[in-house]
Amino acid sequence: MKLSRWGAAVVALLLSVSLAACGGGAGRPDDVAVAASMLPMPAIDDTDGLVIHGEKVADAELLAAARAGSLNWYTASGAESAGLTAARFQAETGVKVDMTRLPSGKLNERVLSEHGAGRLSAGVVTITDPILAEGFTAAGVFAPYRTPTYDTLDKMKSVVWNDGRYYTAYYSAYAFAYNDLAVEPDEAPGSWEDLLDSKWKGKVGVVNAGAGGTVQGLADFQERVLDKDYWDGLSAQKPRIFDTTSVQLEALARGEIEVATTGFNSTYGAEKAGAPIELVVPKKGISGTFNMQGLTENGAKNPAARLFMNWTMSRSGQEFAAAQGFVSSRTDIDQVPTGQYQLPKADDTGFVVYTPEDAKARGEDIVARWNRKFAF
Structure with a gap:
């Protein structure tokens, strides 16, 4: 509890x-x-x-x-x-x-x-x-x-x-989460598109795309898998931008932000530690x-x-x-649940992995364009 x-x-x-x-x-x-x-x-x-x-x-x-x-x-x-x-x-x-x-x-x-x-x-x-x-x-x-x-x-x-x-x-898996004390259950986001709802303006937290491979992969996933204009909608929310996941999670737990794109493992650890955080596994998939x-x-x-x-x-x-x-990484065994959550297997279509080849080909460009889009 x-x-x-x-x-x-x-x-x-x-x-x-x-x-x-x-x-x-x-x-x-x-x-x-x-x-x-x-x-x-x-x-x-x-x-x-x-x-x-x-x-x-x-x-x-x-x-x-x-x-x-x-x-x-x-x-x-x-x-x-x-x-x-x-x-x-x-x-x-x-x-x-x-x-x-x-x-x-x-x-x-x-x-x-x-x-x-x-x-x-x-x-x-x-x-x-x-x-x-x-x-x-x-x-x-x-x-x-x-x-x-x-x-x-x-x-x-x-x-x-x-x-x-x-x-x-x-x-590593990247999805999103919300503060379940600040957000009523019937108002909680359930899809990537929900994060673009104007009711979250000024209440979203993200880690900048240049902070590491996981967030770089998330930015790539948002643009290539969700919608080429997804960054436009997310930047219009005037999100609070963080340099590290740990500081972002502290802000989410305190209610300083109400929703956040987050690394699944670290966020689940915070939830297990007692933080009022609920994770979401969107149907359109997650980045890895x-x-x-x-x-x-x-x-x-x-x-x-x-x-x-x-x-x-x-x-x-x-x-x-x-x-x-x-x-x-093993696809010959079942992906056991993470508490109440069920993540996809590595070979499921809903799990989109950012590869070394992706990073070499697009990494610098992704970070440069993301910084411009989010005025970071």
């Missing part, structure tokens, strides 16, 4: 984000319980290796070696989701995770700097920009690795990259962007890092990502 007062909801939201962003360990002490509330723990058998959901994740030798060590994970995923993922992995495998979370640009600089100096300690790196993942491959950061599910994954579109040097761990993950040269020697890669691409790891509000 959601909190009945905006102030209490905002406190809960800010507390969850600040604790998760501290870095180190597997996140907050209650992350295992929060993760279990999102998705019940699966059936686990470790009598002869590690079998989760009937799928072999590690043989006995790898499991024993992994449990005797630990994993250093660098990630650009949201702080809260990264903490939950680390805690869930540790709960399912018994392997400790030390997590370092940075935005993609800063993470890219740190990884390349440490790799160049020969002191990259991360065994696994997760990056939300596929072009930066390509750069890691070119620089020799990522080592080729075949998970136990490699042959299955390799048959799927855009999951295995550069012969296993990195994988699409899952996709890549989250790439690879094993480093150091990780190739680390059993815990190899197990983390195996788990991420296993059914269990994929289902937990979906339960948090990501879209699973």
Whole structure:
């Protein structure tokens, strides 16, 4: 049940984000319980290796070696989701995770700097920009690795990259949400077109298209899939423009804005933390962007890092990502619900992925034109 007062909801939201962003360990002490509330723990058998959901994740030798060590994970995923993922992995495998979370640009600089100096300690790196993942491959950061599910994954579109040097761990999804204390149920927006209704003028929040790949992909989706004039209608709403999703969500939780185009995962996390926010999965579809993950040269020697890669691409790891509000990269399994919400599968027509090729061909132009249109 959601909190009945905006102030209490905002406190809960800010507390969850600040604790998760501290870095180190597997996140907050209650992350295992929060993760279990999102998705019940699966059936686990470790009598002869590690079998989760009937799928072999590690043989006995790898499991024993992994449990005797630990994993250093660098990630650009949201702080809260990264903490939950680390805690869930540790709960399912018994392997400790030390997590370092940075935005993609800063993470890219740190990884390349440490790799160049020969002191990259991360065994696994997760990056939300596929072009930066390509750069890691070119620089020799990522080592080729075949998970136990490699042959299955390799048959799927855009999951295995550069012969296993990195994988699409899952996709971020972008839709919209509203403050359900400020907006009456019969007034709530249900479609992308509803956001253009004049009643929302001055009450809409958006993150600028140059802030990252997810919002760049959303801008592309709005123009190419919804309507070539969609930006005209949205800019006419005089939206409040934010530089980051976290600040946008704080404003939405406080009621400073009433509706917002938002990343599904981070917004669902805020809702779970008690913010008075309701998400919408529009019938016309949602936009998606890549989250790439690879094993480093150091990780190739680390059993815990190899197990983390195996788990991420296993059914269990994929289902937990979906339960948090990501879209699973595996299309051979069902997309489990995110609480009360049902996101599409990666190969559904309603899920439109912004590809590296799209970013290279149109990215700079999209951002430049969006800035002009929204006078940003």
